[in-house]
Amino acid sequence: MAGRWKNDLNWSDVTPEAAYLSRRSLMRGAGALAMATAASPALASLGAAPSAYSTDAEPNTWEEITSYNNFYEFGTGKEDPAQNAGQLTTDPWAVTIDGLVDKPGAYDFADIMSGVALEERIYRLRCVEAWSMVVPWVGFELADLLIRAGVQPGAKYIAFETLYRPEEMPGQRFPILEWPYVEGLRLDEAMHPLTILATGLYDRPMPNQNGAPLRLVVPWKYGFKSIKSIVRITATAEEPPTSWNRSAPHEYGFYANVNPTVDHPRWSQATERRIGGGLFSRRQETLMFNGYGDAVASLYDGMDLAQKF
Ligand SMILES: Nc1nc2c(c(=O)[nH]1)N[C@H]1C(S)=C(S)[C@@H](COP(=O)(O)O)O[C@H]1N2
Numbered sequence: 001m002a003g004r005w006k007n008d009l010n011w012s013d014v015t016p017e018a019a020y021l022s023r024r025s026l027m028r029g030a031g032a033l034a035m036a037t038a039a040s041p042a043l044a045s046l047g048a049a050p051s052a053y054s055t056d057a058e059p060n061t062w063e064e065i066t067s068y069n070n071f072y073e074f075g076t077g078k079e080d081p082a083q084n085a086g087q088l089t090t091d092p093w094a095v096t097i098d099g100l101v102d103k104p105g106a107y108d109f110a111d112i113m114s115g116v117a118l119e120e121r122i123y124r125l126r127c128v129e130a131w132s133m134v135v136p137w138v139g140f141e142l143a144d145l146l147i148r149a150g151v152q153p154g155a156k157y158i159a160f161e162t163l164y165r166p167e168e169m170p171g172q173r174f175p176i177l178e179w180p181y182v183e184g185l186r187l188d189e190a191m192h193p194l195t196i197l198a199t200g201l202y203d204r205p206m207p208n209q210n211g212a213p214l215r216l217v218v219p220w221k222y223g224f225k226s227i228k229s230i231v232r233i234t235a236t237a238e239e240p241p242t243s244w245n246r247s248a249p250h251e252y253g254f255y256a257n258v259n260p261t262v263d264h265p266r267w268s269q270a271t272e273r274r275i276g277g278g279l280f281s282r283r284q285e286t287l288m289f290n291g292y293g294d295a296v297a298s299l300y301d302g303m304d305l306a307q308k309f
């Protein structure tokens with residue numbers, strides 16, 4: 001049964017951070033959208049507005065972003081998701097919002113979308129495997145949805161769950177991870193204006209291999225926190241389990257903040273390979289919090305980041 005939102009809260013309830021990021025000009029945003037539209041005549045534009053939170057870095061191409069993926073539900077190879085995700089049914093789609101919220105329910109994707117203002121957010125994405133991309137996501141702030149659901153005072157964390165449907169997700173027929181894929185954020189991380197639920201990229205609806213119809217994007221954390229194809233969002237008092245932490249706790253922590261000074265036990269995190277950089281391109285330095293430190297470092301004041309990795 002689909003719930004209906006009461007739009008009794010407005011967007012000003014979500015206070016944006018001071019404009020700490022260099023403002024991306026509207027002209028540049030408009031140009032990027034026009035280009036994307038020209039490159040994809042078959043699909044309707046989502047009409048997302050540009051955002052001051054976007055990076056000025058050159059986005060990766062549609063081809064790169066949609067053909068080099070991690071989505072283990074469709075296989076462990078980088079090309080498996082593009083090959084196998086086409087069979088995923090994303091309509092109808094419902095997201096259950098439950099736990100410590102005022103308005104729990106199973107909400108139709110359309111209901112969720114009816115109350116949000118879509119923005120383009122061009123973010124750096126840094127995978128824990130030390131490759132990176134720049135992706136022009138389309139989405140809305142997770143905080144908008146959490147405010148509409150009415151997160152209750154006792155909630156300290158937000159848990160997320162991916163669809164479990166082995167008939168359409170061949171990777172789930174194998175015990176690669178414990179299924180379904182689960183992730184979590186501390187409530188303040190979830191409410192941060194950089195944290196979005198993305199429903200598209202390059203001004204087009206989200207391709208299945210990138211996590212259709214909606215996936216999390218947390219740009220200052222390693223990519224595995226950005227859980228795809230979400231069917232459940234739960235407000236909870238306890239730190240929720242997360243898939244990669246469950247699978248290899250000494251390698252992947254709950255926080256997973258991008259940190260060039262804390263190496264993975266099996267490789268350095270000091271540098272990264274930008275996808276599409278070309279065969280002879282130099283690796284680039286990985287930035288603390290993936291370059292979003294001005295916006296998020298204060299969330300971790302007094303925390304030992306080598307301990308809480
Ligand atoms: N459900 C689910 N979400 C997932 C993954 C996954 O295997 N399953 N992989 C994660 C990892 S490791 C990364 S780097 C990003 C990749 O997102 P992209 O393929 O859109 O670039 O998705 C994350 N979200």
Ligand SMILES: [Mo]
Pocket residue numbers: 070126127128129222223224
């Ligand atoms: Mo990743």
